Amino acid sequence: MATPLIFAAMGGLLSERSGVMNIALEGLMLIGAFSAAAGAHYTGSPYLGLLIGAVAAGLTAIIHAVWCITLRGDQIVAGTALNLLGIGVPAFLLQRLFGTAGRSPAVDRLPSLTSGLNVLVPAAFLLAPLVFYFLFRTKPGLRVLAAGEHPRAAESVGVAVDRYRYACVIASGVLGGIGGAFLSIGDVSFFTTNMTNGRGFIALAAMVFGNWTPFGTLGAAIFFGAAQAVQIQAQATGVPVSKELIIALPYLLTLVALTGLVRNSTPPAGLGRHAAAD
């Protein structure tokens, strides 16, 4: 349950750490989910499908980057637009490419290592240490952090803030796309309209809950995934509690976690601010 959340949340983390708000994760996941299914359909290979999904979502993220970084548009508006795009474009392309509405043809799934665990699951867990190492132990990573904390200071010492931001936003697209692909060609074997069902926003919450740190975000994503799993098991085993309450459990836990446990939530200081003087 947590895997797609982890990918998308790490993507969001990279983007926001570089100083660009990214509420478009939901849309990027949908683009990735659709493109992966379409790619797997046309190439016959789920691996190529995964690649195509990641690339397509990365390309879509460039729209966000151009709007937010180069054109200095409103980052929330751009993100909302991409989320709408994520619903509309796949619906349109389903009609054009496959002549179907709402659902793509069935494709081959990513192979499972063991029952229900495909190759993306361990990859998701490796992602957090990788992102941590990149951001806090490498030169480009530290520059990303500088761009996110104080863009003008970073600029003044010669960091090409906009270039780092572009890279991070595109990376968030790629990771969000992989998270979406996990749903369409990992969990199921086709794309359905709006199949992410809010997971992009939960990933966003995981990032905030994780206080914009890789391991915190990983933990939060696992927590949200586990809450959903508890909900499912509670119903399946017939725990005698009203189903409305059980269904609401993941969301209740999220609320409790966000209000009760997040004490010192500190977003990157330069989030949403531009490098050059306005």
Next chain:
Amino acid sequence: MVMTARLTPPRTTRRLALALAALVPLVAAVPTSPSAFAQDDIVVTMVTDTAGLGDQNFNDLAKRGLDRAVEELGVQGEVIESTEQADYVPNLTQAAEQSDLVVAVGFLLADAVTAVSEQYPDDRFLLIDAAPTEERDNVEAALFREHEGAFLGGIVAGLMSKTGKVAVLGGEDIPPVERYEVGFRAGVEAVAPETEVTVNYTGTFGDPALGIEQSLALYDQDNDIILPVAGATGIGSFEAAKQREGTFVIAGDTDQSQLGAEQQLCVVNKGVDIALYAAAQQVVDGSFEGGVLDLGLANDGMGLTTPGDQVPADVLAVVDQYREAIVAGEFEVPASRDELETFEAPVLGSPTASPAATPAA
């Protein structure tokens, strides 16, 4: 937001084309079939619920009825998909602006239809699965006796479960889903009182990935047959059944063989397409009156079919006995949880099928 899946050219172009076409016989006095023009004017627009087209289920079934009306009655068919509940009123309004018959697919559109149908008294509305919340002359309500069809599905599940545990996977807990749930439970109780029925709800009709997880959990709890009543979420039940040996799905509403013919035990058919076609026909021949279309086993509005022939004949014989008893009015299938509490399953005359009945596959 509004997504319009057009089955016909854009509205303005079409209007223009229609206007020109209408002028042709006047100006040139070319003799043409009058009915061709008369019926071209009739536009039927269906507004989906949030599950949208491609749910392999309810909305697709309505679309099939629309396609048939387009083909056989020569009406113009359009579809407007809703992505969230806030879309219902604007989508219905747009549909009312452009068409003669507006089809609102789903219980959740009832309030919106009640509001919009008052604004457009000259338009006709078909509301599927619900009655308008206030009396309307221009609204026809297609109400199905899902519990009757699900009762037969429950008989199949009760007689064929090897583990003695079966489950219902609901989307949102709304009356038509409740009727499915209750009818199924009553059917199981009638033939296999010992069999345990677990009822789960996902809270959404549009999340197949969640449907897989929930179904896997149910199968892992030894339930071997699931009846999903959850729109696109229910697609996940088929995917889950593929991952677990010896587990099956009873499809709701329509044949879903394309999702897994081997996993599909039988289908509880719901004639949404029949209702839509019937309403379109009434509009075409001018007999549309509003009121209620009452669809159940008696008039083939509901039914049970076995596309994969996975149900042995002795089980089907029991199904037929109960079907006949229901049609003949010998007993009422409960339609709500309250009615289920007091329901006493009738034991029909002949001996029941052997409990060792196994799927043909």
